[in-house]
Structure formats: structure tokens, C-alpha cells
Amino acid sequence: MDPRRLARKAVLGLERPVHGGLGWKYEGIEDFSSNLNPYGPPEEMSGFISEAASKLAHYPDDSSEEFRSAICEHHDVDMANVIAGAGSAELIRLFPETFLEAGDMVLMPRPTFSEYAFGCRLQGATVVEMPLEEENDLRLDIGKVIENIGGCKAVYLCNPNNPTGNIVPRKEVLELVRECERASVLMFLDETLLELVKGSKDISCVKEVDSFSNLFVIRSLTKCFAMPGMRIGYGVGGRDIVKLMSSARLSWNLGKIEQHVGARLLRDCQGHVAKAADMMASEGTRMSREIARTGVVEARVPDSFFFFSRCNGMKGSDVQGEMLERKVLVRDCASFGAPFDSYVRFAVKTPERNDMLISAFRSLAEARGRD
Ligand SMILES: Cc1ncc(COP(=O)(O)O)c(C=O)c1O
Incomplete structure (x- = not known):
């Protein structure tokens, strides 16, 4: 066969x-x-790993509570806004698994991180690309994005964008989120590269997730703690989005070591x-x-x-x-x-x-x- x-x-x-x-x-x-x-x-890393290494004889906490509490403290958000991921890559996959099906359309700039289109296409969705223009230093024209959201189920934005490194100011990102909400379009915002940018707190939209019903932001420990070999990421979003994604996610997605190391890094190594x-x-x-x-x-x-x-x-x-x-x-x-x-x-x-x-x-x- x-x-x-x-x-x-x-x-x-x-x-x-x-x-x-x-x-x-x-x-x-x-x-x-x-x-x-x-x-x-950070040099404390191997100590954090050892602290959890003796606890591997049990399944990890399926709700990743220790790690999620540390995320809440770090960003001053509620547990209901937070989902843990085996790297933010898991959440890039889970978002379309939760929201997209064949025939849906999503909008994203080009070039941007390739995993978004891959995850969307896997669900049979159509990816509509907004070319970033060299004449405009490859900067995103938010007005043009807003003109094109009609008929889409989600808009993707990477801030700073991989590979261009360009940053969209928070005010413009929030304008896009607002327009998307009006048009019943979801907004997927990737801030995994933001924490290593000086002044990132003034750019991040994480704190705004409860002000909108359509915003989902991913973050990661990979970049800021230089640890791609461990898979630790998270998403912060509107409560209904997080609830839906949590119901669809893989069980025990983060191991005991990842949950503990993630919590200690966020609390102690900023x-x-x-x-x-x-x-x-x-x-x-x-x-x-x-x-x-x-x-x-x-x-x-x-x-x-x-x-x-x-x-x-x-x-x-x-x-x-x-x-x-x-x-x-x-x-x-x-x-x-x-x-x-x-x-x-x-x-x-x-x-x-x-x-x-x-x-x-x-x-x-x-x-x-x-x-
Ligand atoms: C923009 C961006 N988002 C997300 C990821 C996924 O990272 P991780 O799964 O390690 O959190 C990467 C990795 O290269 C990336 O560049």
C-alpha cells in the first residue's frame, strides 16, 4: 500500500x-x-538542573504550575493568561492546531520566521504574505496590514522580526491588535527575541493581554538565557484563547527539569x-x-x-x-x-x-x- x-x-x-x-x-x-x-x-544553571534531577521518577505536573507562577510574577499577569510550551515552537504549532482549518486564511509579513507558515499550512490554511519592501528598510507598514485583514482568521507579527531585526513600536502594534479585534481577527505576536533588546519593557505588549480578546503573545527562555538545548517557552494571552489552547495541548509538555529551571531562571537571573x-x-x-x-x-x-x-x-x-x-x-x-x-x-x-x-x-x- x-x-x-x-x-x-x-x-x-x-x-x-x-x-x-x-x-x-x-x-x-x-x-x-x-x-x-x-x-x-547563567552559571547557576547546572545547580537548577540538579535541584530537579532527583524528581524524575514521577510524571511532571501537567499544568506546569511552578513555572507558570514565575511567569505571572515576572509579567504581573494572571495564571489564566499563561500557557507553558516546550519551547515557543510548541505554541507556534498549537495556535493553528487550535484555531485553523482547511480554507482559513492568515496574514503575515515576508520575510518572517518560517515556523508560522509551516504550522498554518499543516492545518490546510492559506498563508497570505505581505512583502516587506527594501525601499522602506524592510519595515512593516501597519496601515497596509490593517487594509488587508478582511477575510483572515489571524495576523502574525514577529517583534523584533526574524530575520530583519526591525521593531514595530508598541503603539503601532496595539493599533493593529485593536483593528483586528474589531474585525474578529486573532493576533499572534512573537516577542521571543524582545527580552534581549534594551528598553524591551516599553515595547512589549504582554501586559495588554487582558485589554483585548484576540491577543496571544509568545515568549521564550531560549534566546535570553542562551539555552536552545532545553525546550522552555510560554504564551501570554486573552483568557479564552489560553483556555482553548490549553484544552488542545499535549499532556506533560514540559518535563520536571524544564518547569523547575524555567521558574528559577525567571525569578533569579534577570x-x-x-x-x-x-x-x-x-x-x-x-x-x-x-x-x-x-x-x-x-x-x-x-x-x-x-x-x-x-x-x-x-x-x-x-x-x-x-x-x-x-x-x-x-x-x-x-x-x-x-x-x-x-x-x-x-x-x-x-x-x-x-x-x-x-x-x-x-x-x-x-x-x-x-x-
Ligand atoms: C522568532 C522566533 N520565534 C520562535 C522561535 C522558537 O524558539 P524556541 O522554540 O526555542 O522558543 C525562534 C527560534 O529560532 C525564533 O527565531
């Missing part, structure tokens, strides 16, 4: 999303392809995140100046802590290959489709490591000058 004849139509022809963060594949290189806290995980955000803000400005001077890529000061840079006269894959020879990994952005095959993305790290990246760009510029 041919199992393909039994598969759901939406599964046939699906392509898996492509991601950066492939540093583990290479020996002895500096990985700028993923956007993580450059100080690494200084670690703030220190990185401050340092990266000033490093971003310095890097922009030094890298732009080499002429290999464009490098305007980023809104956030990573660069999305157009390569001058080269494809992103060529720049990636040349930089790898210089022991530095940047992300080739070809997976976002044309014209982004001429872009690379790279993170801001500590000053010493940023110097390695700058030197690699200089060396590439010199080599090109000799050709």
Missing part, C-alpha cells in the same frame, strides 16, 4: 522549515548564525539578561560602523541585537562560505526566498568575538580588492 494516499492533503508536499544555528556542525568556528545571549546560560541587552546595544552601534566600512555588506545600526545585511555584489551563500574559511559562521538567508538570497544575518556578541567577525569582514574585503 502507499501511505501517501492515506496522509492528510495538507501534509503532502510540505517542506520542513530551514533554520540558522548550525554552529554545532562545525569545529573551531565562532557561530554568529543564531541570536542568543552571548554570555551563555540581571544576566539585562547585562547582555545593555552590552549588545552599544556593540551593535560599533559593529555597524566597522562592518559598513569594509563594504562587504550593508550594516545599518540594528533595532535589535542582530544584523540582516544585504551583501554588496555577492550572494549570501558566497559570503557565508568566505566567512567560514575565516572561522566565522553567518546565516545565509536564501531560505527566505529572493531577494533575500543576497542577505546574511549575524548576531551581536561580546566585544572580543565581535572583533573576530569584523576582522573576517576586513579580510574578505581585502581579498576581493586583490581579485
Whole structure:
């Protein structure tokens, strides 16, 4: 028999999303392809893991209460607003599983994080893309999004956006949420990259979830505590949204270690995140100046802590290959489709490591000058 004849139509022809963060594949290189806290995980981390390691003989608390209480304290929201996820990736999948079916339409900018479209298409939904324009520095025109929400069930917004790094100010995000609510459209807001941005509290919409019926915000511990190897994320949203998603989610989605580590990190290690955000803000400005001077890529000061840079006269894959020879990994952005095959993305790290990246760009510029 041919199992393909039994598969759901939406599964046939699906392509898996492509991601950066492939540093583990290479020996002895500096990985700028993923956007993580450059100080690494807090030093208390292994202690937190040990505290929970003796408790693995029981199933974990299915409601993740310890972790969710810490989230409530951190954001000053109610338990009814909070759902835990095995990484925010689980919630990116659960949202369309809860709300979308074949024939539904969703609206999202392009380029943006590939998992949203993947999760929606898996449910048979149609993804309508709003192209971000190079003439507008790839910034989202909220007015245009509002013009296009009619007929959609959900709008996706990533703030800061992966891969562009651009930030939409809170006032504009809330205007979009309000217009979506009027039109009975759900708003999926990804703030997983926000905590590492200096001044993020003035941009976040987490505290607004009870003011609207249609807002769902995802957050993650992956980026701010540099721990992609553990899957810990969460969502904060309107109570009815959270209730519906909780009823559909996987049982025991977070293990005992993840629940405990997540709670301890949120309660005790916020200084670690703030220190990185401050340092990266000033490093971003310095890097922009030094890298732009080499002429290999464009490098305007980023809104956030990573660069999305157009390569001058080269494809992103060529720049990636040349930089790898210089022991530095940047992300080739070809997976976002044309014209982004001429872009690379790279993170801001500590000053010493940023110097390695700058030197690699200089060396590439010199080599090109000799050709
Ligand atoms: C914008 C964005 N959202 C969500 C995720 C998922 O992260 P996690 O599942 O580790 O929370 C990523 C990972 O790269 C991301 O870049």
C-alpha cells in the first residue's frame, strides 16, 4: 500500500522549515548564525538542573504550575493568561492546531520566521504574505496590514522580526491588535527575541493581554538565557484563547527539569539578561560602523541585537562560505526566498568575538580588492 494516499492533503508536499544555528556542525568556528545571549546560560544553571534531577521518577505536573507562577510574577499577569510550551515552537504549532482549518486564511509579513507558515499550512490554511519592501528598510507598514485583514482568521507579527531585526513600536502594534479585534481577527505576536533588546519593557505588549480578546503573545527562555538545548517557552494571552489552547495541548509538555529551571531562571537571573541587552546595544552601534566600512555588506545600526545585511555584489551563500574559511559562521538567508538570497544575518556578541567577525569582514574585503 502507499501511505501517501492515506496522509492528510495538507501534509503532502510540505517542506520542513530551514533554520540558522548550525554552529554545532562545525569545529573551531565562532557561530554568529543564531541570536542568543552571548554570555551563555547563567552559571547557576547546572545547580537548577540538579535541584530537579532527583524528581524524575514521577510524571511532571501537567499544568506546569511552578513555572507558570514565575511567569505571572515576572509579567504581573494572571495564571489564566499563561500557557507553558516546550519551547515557543510548541505554541507556534498549537495556535493553528487550535484555531485553523482547511480554507482559513492568515496574514503575515515576508520575510518572517518560517515556523508560522509551516504550522498554518499543516492545518490546510492559506498563508497570505505581505512583502516587506527594501525601499522602506524592510519595515512593516501597519496601515497596509490593517487594509488587508478582511477575510483572515489571524495576523502574525514577529517583534523584533526574524530575520530583519526591525521593531514595530508598541503603539503601532496595539493599533493593529485593536483593528483586528474589531474585525474578529486573532493576533499572534512573537516577542521571543524582545527580552534581549534594551528598553524591551516599553515595547512589549504582554501586559495588554487582558485589554483585548484576540491577543496571544509568545515568549521564550531560549534566546535570553542562551539555552536552545532545553525546550522552555510560554504564551501570554486573552483568557479564552489560553483556555482553548490549553484544552488542545499535549499532556506533560514540559518535563520536571524544564518547569523547575524555567521558574528559577525567571525569578533569579534577570540581571544576566539585562547585562547582555545593555552590552549588545552599544556593540551593535560599533559593529555597524566597522562592518559598513569594509563594504562587504550593508550594516545599518540594528533595532535589535542582530544584523540582516544585504551583501554588496555577492550572494549570501558566497559570503557565508568566505566567512567560514575565516572561522566565522553567518546565516545565509536564501531560505527566505529572493531577494533575500543576497542577505546574511549575524548576531551581536561580546566585544572580543565581535572583533573576530569584523576582522573576517576586513579580510574578505581585502581579498576581493586583490581579485
Ligand atoms: C522568532 C522566533 N520565534 C520562535 C522561535 C522558537 O524558539 P524556541 O522554540 O526555542 O522558543 C525562534 C527560534 O529560532 C525564533 O527565531
